[in-house]
Each structure stands twice: as structure tokens, then as C-alpha cells.
Amino acid sequence: MDTGGVKMSYKRVFVIVMDSVGTGAAHDADKFDDVGSDTLGHVGEYYKGKLALPNLAKMGISNLRDTPIEGVPVADPAIGDFGKMEEISAGKDSMDGHWEMMGLPVMKPLSTFPNGFPQEIVDKLEKFSGRKVIVNKPYSGTEVIHDYGERQMKTGELILYTSGDSVMQIAAHEDVIPVKELYKICEYARTLVNGPEYTVGRIIARPYVGPDKDHFTRTANRHDFSLKPIGETDMDRLRAAGYDVIGVGKINDIFSGQGIDKGYHNESNMDGMDHVDEVMKQDFTGFCFTNLVDFDAMYGHRRNPKGFGQTLMDFDKRLGTVLKEMKPDDLLMITADHGNDPGFRGTDHTRENVPLLVYSPSMKKSNQSLGLRKTFSDLGVTILENFNVDAVRGTSFYKKISND
Numbered sequence: 001m002d003t004g005g006v007k008m009s010y011k012r013v014f015v016i017v018m019d020s021v022g023t024g025a026a027h028d029a030d031k032f033d034d035v036g037s038d039t040l041g042h043v044g045e046y047y048k049g050k051l052a053l054p055n056l057a058k059m060g061i062s063n064l065r066d067t068p069i070e071g072v073p074v075a076d077p078a079i080g081d082f083g084k085m086e087e088i089s090a091g092k093d094s095m096d097g098h099w100e101m102m103g104l105p106v107m108k109p110l111s112t113f114p115n116g117f118p119q120e121i122v123d124k125l126e127k128f129s130g131r132k133v134i135v136n137k138p139y140s141g142t143e144v145i146h147d148y149g150e151r152q153m154k155t156g157e158l159i160l161y162t163s164g165d166s167v168m169q170i171a172a173h174e175d176v177i178p179v180k181e182l183y184k185i186c187e188y189a190r191t192l193v194n195g196p197e198y199t200v201g202r203i204i205a206r207p208y209v210g211p212d213k214d215h216f217t218r219t220a221n222r223h224d225f226s227l228k229p230i231g232e233t234d235m236d237r238l239r240a241a242g243y244d245v246i247g248v249g250k251i252n253d254i255f256s257g258q259g260i261d262k263g264y265h266n267e268s269n270m271d272g273m274d275h276v277d278e279v280m281k282q283d284f285t286g287f288c289f290t291n292l293v294d295f296d297a298m299y300g301h302r303r304n305p306k307g308f309g310q311t312l313m314d315f316d317k318r319l320g321t322v323l324k325e326m327k328p329d330d331l332l333m334i335t336a337d338h339g340n341d342p343g344f345r346g347t348d349h350t351r352e353n354v355p356l357l358v359y360s361p362s363m364k365k366s367n368q369s370l371g372l373r374k375t376f377s378d379l380g381v382t383i384l385e386n387f388n389v390d391a392v393r394g395t396s397f398y399k400k401i402s403n404d
């Protein structure tokens, strides 16, 4: 197509990140103690042939793997192109993954706190909030509220915890520490760890509700306060060239709103897919970037393969609608930001390659392998090439997938 003198194959590019849906250990998994992890493979094994993913299958989700996902047939032929991407960022968190997709890998490891945050930070948090800080160590977020939530209800203390990622998480019962107050504390915490001494990827507000430890549940008021992108992203480049950039779900948080014209907050994966359906009805020229976090937050970290598989099947159904509604000059890419194998030890993300599925009703060729991409940045540079915008990083696969 030809839009205003600029030649482009696709007017609208939709990327959907299935958060944490990895497809097998990366070449450097040993550095993360993640050898043997395989999120999709292990979910498939758990379901013993009953993982029904017809739409992902026809896009080639089993084609891109050395061993097909159990119960998910290799498409012959696939309707689109398929491959995998490996990560060059130092970490395996959402921020690293998404920033790298947008041409900004995080090459220097961000700060992690396997022994808890330093006393000086704790002191400042206590002084600012007027509340005592408790826990201060790596913990599972659901276990920490189970173990300390009732105490917090009595004392109003702040539950501070972390994980293997560069994250500072503060859990607070919504009736004890109102969400607004929690956000203020997190905003303040953000200012303490923007470098150079400590550089933390995300401060995460973790509000929860419920009467007692067996009934506490975390709410959709979760909010991530990310480090500001340390430079331009491919989204900034698209915007500077006059294209629209829309963020659905955690995208807005992950980039601190930078490079995004309009952001939608998701309550859940299904709510996120409602937003995608809504955006598909809009007339725009540019990029819609969606993150679906339930795979990760609700099932990956909880090591729950049953819930993980069900969430994949629910997503697959909604994907069917997207495939039907796509216009000829729409391009859809499905990928992930890291792994989080529910069949693996621990509760942290896993260093895995991620799937790459690419489809448009008008692509000239299909059923092609895009191979193993050497960085997630190949995704961003491909989108930029479609819009004739210069990129700084990655190797484009645009020529393979274009429709001219």
C-alpha cells in the first residue's frame, strides 16, 4: 500500500506479548540456573495432549520448536511465519524483555537484593511513610501476604519484598494503607533507586484485600513504577515520524508512558483482549503494543501449570476473533518477554527463548521459518522498516514478511 507517499506493507501493526510464555531454555540459561526450563513444553506435558490451542497452532507455535508442544500439532502449512528470539539483555524481567523489543536492551545488570534492601533505603522509606518496614527479603508475593497480612492489618506496617528480578515490591492491604497512599510511597521509593548506586527496574505496588490470611487476594490496582527508559525507543522513533503508538496493559507502566500516545489499563487478560478488539475497530496508522500479564503473575510465579494452560486456551479463543477481524493491511506478531516455567523449581522467571509468530491476511509468502533471532530488537526494527523509520539496533525480517 502507499500512504501519503510512504510505501508500507502494513498500516497497523499489532504486537501481543504473552507475558512469560517462553519456548525452551536460552543458550545462556546456565548463567541463570535455568537449564531445562521450557514453559510451553512443560505446560503441554502437564496437559497430556489436551492443551487445545488451534489458533496458535495454525500460526505455527509448534512449528517453531524442535519438539512440538504435546497435543498441539505442527501446522502444514502454517498460515504465517514463525521463529524464536533470544535475549541479549542482562536480566530476564519484563522490563528487559520489552525494552529490548523496542531497541533498548538493558546490557548492564540492574540491582538485585538477594539479602534485602540496604538499611539506608529502609530508613528513608520508614521516615517518609511514618510506617515500619517488615520482611525485606525475596519472597513469593502471595505467600508474603499469607504470612504477614494479618500482622499488617493490626500494625499498618509496610510489607517490603523482592525476587530474583530487579524489583522492589510493597504489599499493602487496601483497607489499612489506602491505594493512593501506597502509590505515593512507591513514587518516593522510585526516587531512591534511579542510580547510580542502586538502579532498580521496577517498584511494584501490590495492594490486596480480604478478611484473613486464607482469603487475601491481590487486586488489579497493582501498579509498576518503572525506571525511565535510558534513551530513545522504537516507539519514540515511530511517534517522531508521525505514527500512532497505542499501549495495552502493562506497556504504559513498563515504558513510564514514554513513546505512547494512548494507554489502556488491563484488569485481566480477557479485559486486555477486549481492549485489543476495541483498538482494532479504530482507524489509525502505526503500532499497537499489548501485554497480557496473567500467564506470568497468576500462574507462572505460582508454578501452576493447570492455570497456565487454561489461560493459554482462553487466549487462543480470543486470538480466533482477532484473526477473523484482521484487515488485509494489518500485521499481527505474537511473542513473549521471558519464560516462567510452571514446571520448574523456584518461583522466578526462567531464561528462555521466546516464540515469534507473524501473520497478515495479505502477506505474500507464509509458512516460512524466521529462524532464531539473535535479539528481541529484531521485532522493533522490523516494525520500523515497515514504516520507513530508521532504527539503531537489530536485524529486520521485514523483507521476508512484507506483502510487496
Ligand SMILES: O=P(O)(O)O[C@H]1O[C@H](CO)[C@@H](O)[C@H]1O
Binding pocket: 094, 139, 140, 141, 142, 162, 163, 164, 165, 166, 167, 169, 206, 296, 297, 301
Ligand atoms: O511473587 P510476586 O509478588 O507475584 O512477584 C513476581 O512479580 C514480579 C514481577 O513480574 C517478579 O519479579 C516476581 O517477584
Ligand SMILES: [Mn+2]
Binding pocket: 019, 020, 093, 094, 095, 296, 337, 338
Ligand atoms: Mn514479564
Ligand SMILES: [Mn+2]
Binding pocket: 020, 296, 297, 301, 340, 349
Ligand atoms: Mn513476572
